[in-house]
Amino acid sequence: MRGYLIAVFFIVAGISARAQHYKYIDSTKISGTARYKRQVKANPDKQLVEIKQYIPTIVLDIRYATTNNFMHRRMYQQPKAYARLPVVKALQAVEADLKTRGLGLKIYDAYRPYSVTVKFYEMASDTNFVADPRKGSKHNRGCAIDLSIIDLKTGKELDMPTGFDSFSRKAAANYPAITKQQFANRELLKTVMQAHGFKVLNTEWWHYDFNGWPQYELLDIPFSAL
C-alpha cells in the first residue's frame, strides 16, 4: 500500500511539473522524446543531429551552457548544438561557401528545448528578443541557428554591429548606423545564409530561420536524451 501511495505521489507530481511547463501552450503541440521518435520514424528528415558531427570544422561557442549570456545563468548542461538534418545539410553548404574565402561559421545556439524558452520568457519577457512561449521559438523546432563568421586563420569573429544577444537597437538586421566594415560583414552573412535557404530575423543579425521550419514540431527534449 505504501509503495502504491508513493508511486501515485510521483505520478501526480510528474504530471503537475509537466503541466507547469506547458501552461502557455496546448501540450499536444509539444513533442517530448516518445512523440519525437515516432515523428522521426515517419520522416527521417526530422532527426535532430549534432552539427559538429556533420561539420567538424565548425566552431561552437554555446553561450547558454556558460554564464556568459543575458540570463547570467547556465541554461544547458552540455555545450552542444543540434538541428534537424536538412538544416545541418544547408549549414554544410554555407560552411563550404565561406571556406573559399578563408572564413567559417561560429555557432552560439541551435536547437533549444521548449522548457528553456519558457524560462527565458519568465525572466526576460521582452518578446522582441525572447520568444513568446504561446507560439514557441523556431529554435524549439530545431530550425533556427544563432551564428556569426570567423576568420579561419586567426579564429577571430568578424566585426559585427553588436555582440551575440545584445538587446540594443543596433542588433537589428538592417540597422544603418554602423561602420562600413560591420555593414559588409553583416551583409556577407545574410547573402550566404539566404543562398542556402535561411532568413534573418529582423531584430537580431545573428539569428537565422531555416525556410522549411513550419513542417517541424516544437520539441522539449533535453540534450542528454538525444
Ligand SMILES: [Zn+2]
Ligand atoms: Zn536565435
